[in-house]
Amino acid sequence: MSQRRSDVVLAPVMQSGDVPLLLLTITQAAQRLNVSRSLLYDLVLSGEMVSIKIKKARRIPVAELEAFIQKQLQGGKDDE
Template identity: 55%
Template sequence: MTKLLLTPTEAAELLGVSRSTVYELMNSGDIESVRIGRARRIPSAALHAFVTRLRGEGHAA
């Protein structure tokens, strides 16, 4: 079964960036996140949308 929500650490591993970078992206609104209690989680679809936006920006340049 595929996870619907990822921890920032899991998202960082998938993106190949640091956990700090993922938190910066969440704080800036570049990557959508949700709160469950005190924990922040990232919908897997939000990661796909983020990468798709980055790819689109690369083609425009």
């Protein structure tokens, strides 16, 4: 019997002053997923992980990490 999983919500990453971060660096996002930076870059380049660029800085929205984990729990990459 399979159990239904609830939505994934990560604990907020806080910066100084207890303000939650909305965007993470590649290193921070990789640490949250417990994967290497290289693997996270591969996910970004393949389109499996959404990222944004602010000038030269690439960032991963925290909400995207949650969506990525949820998608993996539901069976991986959607067919397009």
